[in-house]
Amino acid sequence: MAVFASGDGTPVGLCAVAGRAYAPGRMASTHQTDARTGGLRVHLLPAHVPAGALGGSTVIVIDALRASVTIAAALQAGACTVMPVLSVDEAMLLAGRLGASSPVVLGGERGGVRLPGFDLGNSPAEYTAESVGGRVLVFTTTNGTRALLHADGAARILVGSLPNRRAVCAAAAEHGGSIQILCAGTDGGVSMEDALTAGALVESLGGEGIGMSGDDTARLCLEAWRAAASSGEAGVLDAFRRSAGGRNLLELGMGSDIALCARADWLDVAPEFDVSTRGLRR
Numbered sequence: 263m264a265v266f267a268s269g270d271g272t273p274v275g276l277c278a279v280a281g282r283a284y285a286p287g288r289m290a291s292t293h294q295t296d297a298r299t300g301g302l303r304v305h306l307l308p309a310h311v312p313a314g315a316l317g318g319s320t321v322i323v324i325d326a327l328r329a330s331v332t333i334a335a336a337l338q339a340g341a342c343t344v345m346p347v348l349s350v351d352e353a354m355l356l357a358g359r360l361g362a363s364s365p366v367v368l369g370g371e372r373g374g375v376r377l378p379g380f381d382l383g384n385s386p387a388e389y390t391a392e393s394v395g396g397r398v399l400v401f402t403t404t405n406g407t408r409a410l411l412h413a414d415g416a417a418r419i420l421v422g423s424l425p426n427r428r429a430v431c432a433a434a435a436e437h438g439g440s441i442q443i444l445c446a447g448t449d450g451g452v453s454m455e456d457a458l459t460a461g462a463l464v465e466s467l468g469g470e471g472i473g474m475s476g477d478d479t480a481r482l483c484l485e486a487w488r489a490a491a492s493s494g495e496a497g498v499l500d501a502f503r504r505s506a507g508g509r510n511l512l513e514l515g516m517g518s519d520i521a522l523c524a525r526a527d528w529l530d531v532a533p534e535f536d537v538s539t540r541g542l543r544r
């Protein structure tokens with residue numbers, strides 16, 4: 263595994279420095295309007311919303327299968343930060359550069375499969391205290407990290423999924439202002455698993471007093487979620503397995519990841535992007 267550490271093995275560089283510099287919610291301090299008046303919107307694809315239209319909002323990025331879950335799992339397992347990057351080359355360069363001062367792990371996928379030379383793929387189950395604890399994770403995926411970086415410029419960027427639904431909704435509601443949910447989709451197409459997860463978040467945010475302000479996409483996602491969830495966990499899992507992302511994973515023999523990603527509230531972290539370090543932290 264490509265882990266880089268100081269001579270005595272203690273995490274150095276980005277892990278230590280960013281840990282001190284980071285203050286959750288700091289980016290939101292200029293954006294204190296009431297969430298109840300700010301409203302809630304859902305975008306089913308990054309292409310449906312120009313990046314500029316996300317400015318001033320808290321954006322929750324969803325790639326339900328699997329990048330959102332993997333990022334949250336890595337942070338819950340003790341990764342000190344997750345650095346999302348667009349391309350494989352960029353990931354390798356960044357890992358090499360950060361590796362001079364921090365212990366680094368390279369993770370991600372193309373076509374759902376771990377990349378040559380990478381330490382880890384995109385299965386949340388791979389991200390344990392042993393594999394990522396105390397390390398910087400440099401991470402690139404086909405759609406998820408792309409959607410995340412599309413939201414650059416928002417007041418706050420959070421990463422949401424069913425497993426961290428409760429944590430991310432609480433974090434989103436904390437600071438006020440409008441909330442926009444941005445689904446990653448799959449290769450430019452709308453993904454059912456993202457839309458269902460968006461609906462679950464809309465429902466939870468409703469419980470926090472945040473309304474949909476007439477957004478029909480949010481309403482559509484909520485109704486789809488309620489239809490799936492009316493048959494309990496089995497109904498949600500079945501819908502995930504029938505989705506585009508779910509079918510891809512089944513073909514790859516990664517069905518167990520679908521079950522992990524379709525189960526709500528087993529991760530207690532709300533990954534938030536820090537513009538100053540370009541990393542996600544819990």
Ligand code: MLT
Nearest residue numbers: 327328329403404405406
């Ligand atoms: C993506 O970013 O496209 C996904 O997370 C793909 C995957 O499930 O590996």
